[in-house]
Amino acid sequence: MAILVCGGAGYIGSHTVRQLVAAGEDVIVADNFSTGHRRAIDPAAKIYRCDIRDKDALKKIFAAEKIEAVIHFAAFIEAGESVRKPLKYFDNNVCGTEILLEAMVEGGVDKIIFSSSAAVYGEPERIPIDEDDQTLPVNPYGSSKLMMEMMMRSVAAAHSVKFVSLRYFNASGAIEDGSIGEDHHPETHLIPLILQVPLGQRDNITVFGTDYPTPDGTCIRDYVHVLDLAAAHLNALNYLRGGGSSDFFNLGNGRGFSVREIIDAAEKIVGKKISTVFGERRPGDPARLIASGAKARRILNWTPRFDDVERIIATAWRWHSTHPFGYGD
Numbered sequence: 001m002a003i004l005v006c007g008g009a010g011y012i013g014s015h016t017v018r019q020l021v022a023a024g025e026d027v028i029v030a031d032n033f034s035t036g037h038r039r040a041i042d043p044a045a046k047i048y049r050c051d052i053r054d055k056d057a058l059k060k061i062f063a064a065e066k067i068e069a070v071i072h073f074a075a076f077i078e079a080g081e082s083v084r085k086p087l088k089y090f091d092n093n094v095c096g097t098e099i100l101l102e103a104m105v106e107g108g109v110d111k112i113i114f115s116s117s118a119a120v121y122g123e124p125e126r127i128p129i130d131e132d133d134q135t136l137p138v139n140p141y142g143s144s145k146l147m148m149e150m151m152m153r154s155v156a157a158a159h160s161v162k163f164v165s166l167r168y169f170n171a172s173g174a175i176e177d178g179s180i181g182e183d184h185h186p187e188t189h190l191i192p193l194i195l196q197v198p199l200g201q202r203d204n205i206t207v208f209g210t211d212y213p214t215p216d217g218t219c220i221r222d223y224v225h226v227l228d229l230a231a232a233h234l235n236a237l238n239y240l241r242g243g244g245s246s247d248f249f250n251l252g253n254g255r256g257f258s259v260r261e262i263i264d265a266a267e268k269i270v271g272k273k274i275s276t277v278f279g280e281r282r283p284g285d286p287a288r289l290i291a292s293g294a295k296a297r298r299i300l301n302w303t304p305r306f307d308d309v310e311r312i313i314a315t316a317w318r319w320h321s322t323h324p325f326g327y328g329d
Contacts, residue, residue, distance in 0.1 A: 002025075005029050015175060016233045031050070058099065062106075063107070069111035090144055094148060127288050170190075172191050191262065204274075216261070217260075218258045220257065221256055249299070266313050269314050
């Protein structure tokens with residue numbers, strides 16, 4: 001039986017595919033390559049060029065392959081763009097997931113692990129954020145992820161499909177040998193944007209807001225290594241295989257680092273000063289976003305290996321310094 005990884009050419013998807021292959025799983029990747037990279041996919045995985053909104057294409061995959069479970073990464077992820085282009089996000093993320101679930105039900109596939117996001121919470125009511133806290137997204141991206149979760153809950157009740165929804169906090173880092181890593185166009189994540197400065201690809205990094213109620217005045221976020229995220233998907237797969245019930249889990253280290261602390265750590269790793277400029281706060285940016293990962297540790301037996309921010313940035317730098325233009329495709 002095979003694991004179908006939708007969006008397996010993307011950042012977190014490709015790292016998860018590597019871990020699945022290393023664990024001896026038969027892996028099939030479905031990706032339309034609108035944002036993913038073919039070169040990121042482990043050579044041992046079988047590839048279908050497929051958009052999850054194409055039900056006929058999905059049905060052909062389910063008919064041709066013996067699929068045990070689906071791991072679903074296929075979604076647009078830029079919160080800012082989602083505000084400008086909400087229909088793009090509802091079409092791809094929400095409608096695409098509906099079609100994927102339809103194909104799963106018709107194909108008799110009863111397990112799915114879903115790549116969700118801390119964006120479903122919106123402005124947190126407390127820190128650290130717990131899975132039972134209110135979900136009030138502040139942008140269409142977060143709303144689309146919450147709608148996807150709601151669909152899975154309903155389908156699970158109606159069709160005996162089991163799901164695990166993994167709500168990531170700030171994904172970061174790269175595989176330790178530097179062979180694959182983060183390559184978004186445009187890039188919106190803090191660590192790769194910082195590293196573009198020592199690479200000569202930007203003049204400086206802008207810090208948005210220095211007057212937050214935090215120790216140094218800048219936003220604090222929970223950074224979780226991409227390999228730890230990948231490991232959580234394998235744990236979730238085995239959890240469902242073992243008869244685990246559908247559930248939601250936060251994935252974070254449970255500790256936060258400010259923007260200034262991330263810049264300071266990056267300077268230590270690259271060995272040079274990183275030019276910084278200061279701007280106004282961005283609308284909707286909470287002062288702190290930190291996960292309670294206790295539930296994932298308890299139920300999924302998930303323990304992050306990368307809990308030191310300098311170690312996380314070192315893996316990112318190994319990738320970006322050896323692949324300054326990403327995959328180049």
